[in-house]
Amino acid sequence: MLQLQNPFALLLSSLFVTFLYQCSATQFIVGDSAGWVIPPFPTYYTNWTNSHFIREGDSLEFDFNARFYNLIQVSQSEYEHCTALEPLKVFNSSPVNFPLKERGIYYFICSVSNYCTLGQKVIINVHQIPPQNPPTPSASPPQHQVPKISPQLSPNGSAPQPSGGTSNPPAPINVPSPTPVGGNVGCPPTPSSIHGVKSNIDVALLVCAMFGTFLGFWMM
Structure with a gap:
């Protein structure tokens, strides 16, 4: 299946590149508004071609009056002579649309009379299109994780003893607890006092019940 898809993908890629290639192509009118005529001065077309950057895939258009002019592509030697x-x-015949399919130098003259x-001659220098490779994503360096070291306890659960001998730890110092000032301040209540408070509450409840009963008979 992959072997069938690869040629198809290559075909689509080539068509896409050709489409972009054609969209980016430019057509240059030689001499601009003057066209292909006897120039006002000998270096007119040399100045024109020096002011344009022409690449492979572009095209040239020569506009001239076919009754008076023609267009000839010649070699460098015949151009110079x-x-x-x-x-x-x-x-x-005019106009002439000349595609520039390859890079290089093209020579054109008019062979009529001494024009x-x-x-009335021009040199076209066609430059190569620089390859446009997509930028490769920069690979981020691997992130190294610092291992976490947890403290290891000895099998009996006690902290490791420092080396350098088996000296005994110092004996704890017994500090006498302070005696509270003022007798029994802050002492918890004794059970006898709690029992007396409970008896007083029972008496109060009994009085309230008798008073409620008396009030009920009086209202009847």
């Missing part, structure tokens, strides 16, 4: 004895491509020597 303004000749078209062995042209690479010839275009006699090339007057400056």
Whole structure:
């Protein structure tokens, strides 16, 4: 199943990259608003190409009047001598859309009359698109946990004895407890006093009951 999915995933990836490649492509009009004509000065098209950054995947558009001009792609040698004895491509109709599929240097001239020597020629330097690799996530360093050391007690439950001899601990000092001042202050009540309080409560309850009975007969 994985072997069937891998070619499909590669196809989708290539289509996606091609789509992005086409979306990012730019079409340049050579000479801008002037088009492909006899320039006002010899370095006009040289200045134009130096002011544009052209990459592979972009395209060139040459606009000219086909009755007076043409477009010839030539080699570097013929470009320098303004000749078209062995042209690479010839275009006699306008406009010309020239795709730049590969990086490199392209040479174009107009072979009509002496227009090339007057400056109707251009060098296009196509740059390579830098690879755009996705940033790799930085791996966080492993977090080392400090082990917790718990104190170990001896089997009999007592704290470990310090080394260096078997000296006996000092004997405890007996401190006499202070005698309270003022006789029996703060002493708990004796059982006899508790019994007397209980007897007084019983008498009070008996008197209240007799008074309630008398009041009930009197109201009748």
